[in-house]
Amino acid sequence: MAEPYTIGAVVAVTVVTAVVGLRGMRVARTPADFMVAARQVPPLLNASAISGEYLSAASFLGIAGLALLEGLGALWYAVGYAAGYLVLLAAVAAPLRRFGAYTIPDFAEGRLGSPRLRRWATVMVLVICGFYLLPQLNGAGITLQLAVGGPYWIGVVVLGVVVSVGIASGGMKGITVVQAFLYWLKLTVIAVPALVLLLVLRHPPVAGIEGPAPLHFLRATLVRFPDAETISVRHAVTVLARGVVGGLRRSGPLLLHPGRSTVGAGSALRFPAGSAAPAVQPGSVVGDRAWASPLVQFGGRADHPLAATYGVLVATVFGAMGLPHILVRFYTNSDGRSARRTTALVLLLVSVFYAFPAVYAVLGRMEAPGLYVSGQADSVVLALPKMVAGGLGGDVLGALVAAGAFAAFLSTSSGLLIAMAGALSHDILGRGVRAFRLSALGIGAAVTAGGLAVAAVPINVLVGWAFAIAASSFCPLLLLGIWWPRLTRVGAKWGLALGGGASSAAVVADLAGAAQRGWPALLLGEPAIWTVPLAFGAMVVGSLATPQAVPANVTDLLVTLHLPERLQLRHGQPPGAQRLETLSAPPGPRTPAGTRPRRTRSAWEALRPDGTGGSPRRRARRAGSAPVSPPGGRSRLPGRRSG
Amino acid sequence: MSEGGGDRPARQVVRAPERPSAARGPAPGTGDVLRQDEYGRVLLGSLMRAQLGVTASILGPAVVLLALYPLLAVLVPGLARDEVLGVPLTLVVLGGGIYPPLVLLGFWYVRRAEHVEQRFSELLQDR
Numbered sequence: 001m002a003e004p005y006t007i008g009a010v011v012a013v014t015v016v017t018a019v020v021g022l023r024g025m026r027v028a029r030t031p032a033d034f035m036v037a038a039r040q041v042p043p044l045l046n047a048s049a050i051s052g053e054y055l056s057a058a059s060f061l062g063i064a065g066l067a068l069l070e071g072l073g074a075l076w077y078a079v080g081y082a083a084g085y086l087v088l089l090a091a092v093a094a095p096l097r098r099f100g101a102y103t104i105p106d107f108a109e110g111r112l113g114s115p116r117l118r119r120w121a122t123v124m125v126l127v128i129c130g131f132y133l134l135p136q137l138n139g140a141g142i143t144l145q146l147a148v149g150g151p152y153w154i155g156v157v158v159l160g161v162v163v164s165v166g167i168a169s170g171g172m173k174g175i176t177v178v179q180a181f182l183y184w185l186k187l188t189v190i191a192v193p194a195l196v197l198l199l200v201l202r203h204p205p206v207a208g209i210e211g212p213a214p215l216h217f218l219r220a221t222l223v224r225f226p227d228a229e230t231i232s233v234r235h236a237v238t239v240l241a242r243g244v245v246g247g248l249r250r251s252g253p254l255l256l257h258p259g260r261s262t263v264g265a266g267s268a269l270r271f272p273a274g275s276a277a278p279a280v281q282p283g284s285v286v287g288d289r290a291w292a293s294p295l296v297q298f299g300g301r302a303d304h305p306l307a308a309t310y311g312v313l314v315a316t317v318f319g320a321m322g323l324p325h326i327l328v329r330f331y332t333n334s335d336g337r338s339a340r341r342t343t344a345l346v347l348l349l350v351s352v353f354y355a356f357p358a359v360y361a362v363l364g365r366m367e368a369p370g371l372y373v374s375g376q377a378d379s380v381v382l383a384l385p386k387m388v389a390g391g392l393g394g395d396v397l398g399a400l401v402a403a404g405a406f407a408a409f410l411s412t413s414s415g416l417l418i419a420m421a422g423a424l425s426h427d428i429l430g431r432g433v434r435a436f437r438l439s440a441l442g443i444g445a446a447v448t449a450g451g452l453a454v455a456a457v458p459i460n461v462l463v464g465w466a467f468a469i470a471a472s473s474f475c476p477l478l479l480l481g482i483w484w485p486r487l488t489r490v491g492a493k494w495g496l497a498l499g500g501g502a503s504s505a506a507v508v509a510d511l512a513g514a515a516q517r518g519w520p521a522l523l524l525g526e527p528a529i530w531t532v533p534l535a536f537g538a539m540v541v542g543s544l545a546t547p548q549a550v551p552a553n554v555t556d557l558l559v560t561l562h563l564p565e566r567l568q569l570r571h572g573q574p575p576g577a578q579r580l581e582t583l584s585a586p587p588g589p590r591t592p593a594g595t596r597p598r599r600t601r602s603a604w605e606a607l608r609p610d611g612t613g614g615s616p617r618r619r620a621r622r623a624g625s626a627p628v629s630p631p632g633g634r635s636r637l638p639g640r641r642s643g
Numbered sequence: 644m645s646e647g648g649g650d651r652p653a654r655q656v657v658r659a660p661e662r663p664s665a666a667r668g669p670a671p672g673t674g675d676v677l678r679q680d681e682y683g684r685v686l687l688g689s690l691m692r693a694q695l696g697v698t699a700s701i702l703g704p705a706v707v708l709l710a711l712y713p714l715l716a717v718l719v720p721g722l723a724r725d726e727v728l729g730v731p732l733t734l735v736v737l738g739g740g741i742y743p744p745l746v747l748l749g750f751w752y753v754r755r756a757e758h759v760e761q762r763f764s765e766l767l768q769d770r
């Protein structure tokens with residue numbers, strides 16, 4: 001049963017985003033355009049853009065869905081996603097902006113002087129973005145499944161094709177304004193239906209959330225079963241069935257007898273108002289008081305809930321700083337100071353957004369038992385407006401939410417795919433537009449296949465894993481690189497290998513179902529709780545063991561990281577600019593050992609395209625008024641990407 | 644991060660222009676002091692320690708804020724069943740109540756970090 005409003009809204013969002021993205025490409029083609037963007041993006045606009053790119057399927061659908069399924073404790077994910085920006089703000093934002101490296105591989109190479117470390121970091125970028133991309137496709141599958149009523153794979157393939165072809169053909173690279181607009185769109189389309197629903201229901205039944213989940217459908221409810229299930233009802237009930245029930249194809253009224261019945265994949269049953277909700281075997285619904293518990297019940301299990309909660313917090317709080325597609329956005333800030341202000345505003349904006357998933361979770365539990373009965377909890381945000389409001393209003397609200405959700409998938413997955421294709425083609429395959437396009441198509445195909453395979457995993461759990469891997473690899477690299485002078489490339493490699501490797505392995509093992517209960521299940525499902533300390537420990541021990549590998553210019557690097565820009569002007573150049581030029585220099589000046597020329601005066605002067613003349617003051621004026629053209633290398637401009 | 648179409652343009656560094664306000668600050672190049680000698684390293688160390696101090700004084704309370712509620716819920720099982728104006732405490736805390744303190748800590752950090760930088764640039768100037 002297709003729903004025209006929803007399909008129309010989703011198509012409209014896709015087309016508008018693609019058109020605006022293409023227009024953005026055409027408008028912002030010259031470096032001068034990016035100059036404008038870089039210096040004139042005020043913190044609020046920039047913060048909106050970062051929030052727009054950050055709020056993905058996990059925030060839009062996943063949190064409410066997981067809370068509906070596993071209880072209020074799942075809201076800790078949202079708290080962690082927001083609190084991560086406090087850590088990013090207080091420990092990373094300003095120094096990283098001052099350093100002038102656009103990506104974490106840039107930072108790794110610039111701070112520790114090791115091209116090989118750069119490639120290791122690139123591999124981690126691919127792993128983290130890959131895990132982050134899967135749930136976006138998963139979300140698209142769920143959204144279109146609900147809108148078109150077809151199978152799950154349609155949405156996955158549509159999003160995968162649209163995004164990979166769009167990026168490979170050079171379009172779909174949203175600009176700052178598009179991302180900022182998408183934040184406010186997402187906030188509006190999640191807030192308005194929530195407020196309308198609260199009004200429609202008059203007295204929200206929050207006081208009852210500790211009681212058992214309602215066992216009756218409050219109104220006639222269509223329950224879709226995307227996968228084959230065994231359901232059981234306690235009393236005979238007549239449903240309108242469509243699909244395979246009890247091994248026979250049905251279309252029309254059907255009497256379900258007490259006891260078990262099998263329902264085929266893709267079937268739908270309409271239960272009459274007041275009828276009892278069926279139980280699904282095996283039961284995965286968290287019951288009664290456990291649902292209202294403030295602790296994470298990983299996979300719906302209540303074992304070691306405190307450790308599970310802390311595991312989620314460690315992963316999300318420390319993982320936020322390691323998301324490659326977000327960090328690159330910080331370079332549209334004009335300096336470290338505005339990077340700080342921007343980050344504080346991001347914290348505010350995402351916090352406002354995260355007030356709403358809880359509303360959907362609570363209302364969903366009270367009003368829409370069919371969703372968690374049929375394992376479709378992740379669609380609660382999409383389905384609830386229609387179920388509760390009904391009529392044309394419900395259709396319009398539902399279409400609004402679906403459009404916002406699709407916008408979220410589109411923007412986040414474009415940003416992620418650009419980050420991955422850029423990293424793969426630049427650092428591994430060899431530079432060139434052709435390599436970038438092939439990378440985009442190849443990765444797009446791979447993650448689309450992956451998205452089809454993870455249909456049954458809650459979105460938020462997948463995103464939690466991406467955060468856990470980021471927290472176990474890039475978080476220690478950034479924190480120690482910025483604040484600890486004795487970090488060495490050897491230590492950094494140990495940390496990336498052990499932390500990133502262990503967390504990725506744990507996630508893969510958990511996906512494969514290696515452990516079902518108790519501590520093993522917890523440690524595999526919430527790996528951050530042990531892999532983050534492991535990564536920090538490995539970096540510290542490895543660095544202390546190799547003091548000779550501390551970069552010779554470490555004081556210089558730390559000054560660049562920590563001194564406010566206006567104190568930094570040196571030889572007429574802000575050091576960030578120097579740094580980037582050194583990094584982006586063509587391979588020529590590199591020494592055979594693979595080390596970059598030191599950022600000494602002579603190496604720097606040698607790279608200057610406009611000679612070395614002039615007093616520092618005169619050069620300072622020149623730097624302030626004209627862009628510096630390095631001799632060559634790849635453009636890596638902040639406004640350029642940002643899907 | 645990368646580009647997908649057209650020829651790769653020569654790399655250009657994107658930079659904000661100097662702000663007029665910078666003219667009122669220390670002369671350009673003041674920061675070179677930090678690169679020169681042992682004294683510079685001591686100054687740099689003091690700046691980093693001051694900034695880390697601010698960071699710790701913000702993240703400390705944040706960690707307590709985040710870690711405390713789950714711990715209390717385990718130690719005092721009745722707590723999670725308390726209600727505020729008819730709404731369960733857990734929903735009040737996780738559904739919105741925990742965010743305002745985090746946001747306030749964030750804006751407080753911005754103020755204090757800028758203050759540290761201001762003091763440090765005055766220190767360099769007075770030297």
